[in-house]
Amino acid sequence: MTTMKEIAEKTGVSVSTVSLVLNKRDAGRVKPDIARRVRQTATDLGYKPNPLARSLRTSKTRILGFISEEVATTPYAGGIILGAQDAASTYGYMLITVSTDGRASEESEIAALKRYGVDGFFYSKMSNRIATVPKSLSDYPVVLVDATDANNALPSVEPDEFRIAFDATSRLIEAGCERIAYIGCSENMIAQDGRLAGYRAALEGTDQGFDESLVCNVLNNGPALRAVNALFDTRNPDGFFCFNDARAWYVYECAARRGLTVGRDISVVGVDNHRVFAETLEPQLTTVELPHYEMGYWAACKLISMIEDKPVDTAKWPRTTSPMPPLDAPIPAKIHCALIEKGSVAR
Structure with a gap:
């Protein structure tokens, strides 16, 4: 050396x-x-x-702690963690990731990360939702990822849920669909509220307008399939915006039972660009890709800027599918997601 x-x-x-x-x-x-x-x-x-010598000199370890609840066990974790890892590496930091399954586990993992001398924390939840950050993190810089601080005081980053739905519904309008249904989520979530609002806003600007009877909020499995099946029978939609790719499967199933061809007789747009559904559904599903990598990268840059008390050099930012907002964006920072065209929207 x-x-x-x-x-x-x-x-x-x-x-x-x-x-x-x-x-x-x-x-x-x-x-x-x-x-x-x-x-x-x-x-x-x-x-x-020598990072050890530098940490002794500056009282900074240049280690970031990533606390997740369920995130690390989902298909989406890779993108978030990879984005945070890439940004950390670019600016000379390391990332330690832990997954928790409840308050007791969370406090134990936080204490462990503190023993490593981390300089700041990411706090992430499974899917975009309101989160209460533990008081044990109050003396550290914290950035929330795919979550919003309950007190709206801490910086956070999330998908622009309204624009997701507005763009997806607008795509169906452009395709000539006249009865566009929303297959939503019956669980109380930020994403559901934002996507329903975006769907409604897109339709209210057209002649067909918003029709409450075309909204079908479901959870999963048999009850969800039966609810979507009933919507086909009662309202005969020709376009479907689905809360996620998993719910788009119910639309494909109901269409197949009626001899309808997705991409010709009906049009469908999902959300997630989930690999399993992307590789299974035929025709492939047009979908809005959630910005997991971008959220992780932005959050790391924001956290590092807070630790160092100065802006990071954004000229080092990579080109990404969705453009990242400036670090001084209003809380919560929102990322405009990309619509990925495939084969499920009629031409």
């Missing part, structure tokens, strides 16, 4: 000068041409800073 002493000997300067340059404290203290030579020599020799 290359040391500062070796760099000093190579460039003919003191170790203290090398330290000033490599720790970015050389402005006004080291001549620019010398600083450039030190940096180039460090690069040529493959110098890597």
Whole structure:
């Protein structure tokens, strides 16, 4: 491992000068041409800073703690955690992820992360919902991911639920659908409220208008299938916006029982771009992709900016499917999700 002493000997300067340059404290203290030579020599020799020494010097470990409830056991976790990990790595941080299954487990994991000396925390829930952050995190920087602080005081990031529904319903309107149903969720959730509002707003701007009888809020399994089946019989919709891809399956099933072809006789749009449904349904489902990677990446950048008390360099941000909002966006920060065209909307 290359040391500062070796760099000093190579460039003919003191170790203290090398330290000033490599720790970015050389402005006004080291001549620019010398600083450039030190940096180039460090690069040529493959110098890597010692994170332990830096943490002792700055009282910062550059470790971020990710606390999730159920998230780490879902198909969506990979995107959120990968986004947070990529951002952390870009800005010189490490990520430790823990999954909890209740308040006692949560407090135990928080205590463990504190023993590691983490500088800040992510707090994430399974699907977008209101969350109460534990008091044990009150002395740390915290950013919520796919959740909203119950007190609306902490920064958070979530999908733009209203725009998800507005864009999906508008796509069905553009396809010429005249009776567009919403297969929603009967559980009380932020996502359900936002998507129902977006669906309604899109229709209220058309001649067909909003029709409450075309809204079918369900949970799952047999009761959900029977409710969607009854909607086919009573209202004969020709377009369906579904709360998620799983609920779109009920529409496909009911259409098949009637000899209807999805993508020709009826049009369907889901939400999630869930891999299982994307690879199973035929024709493939047009869907709105939730910004899991983007939420994780944005949250990490926000958390790091809070820890360092300065903005991160957003020029390093990757190109993503959905554009990320600025770090100073209003709470909660909302990400406009991408509509992924496949084969389930009639041409």
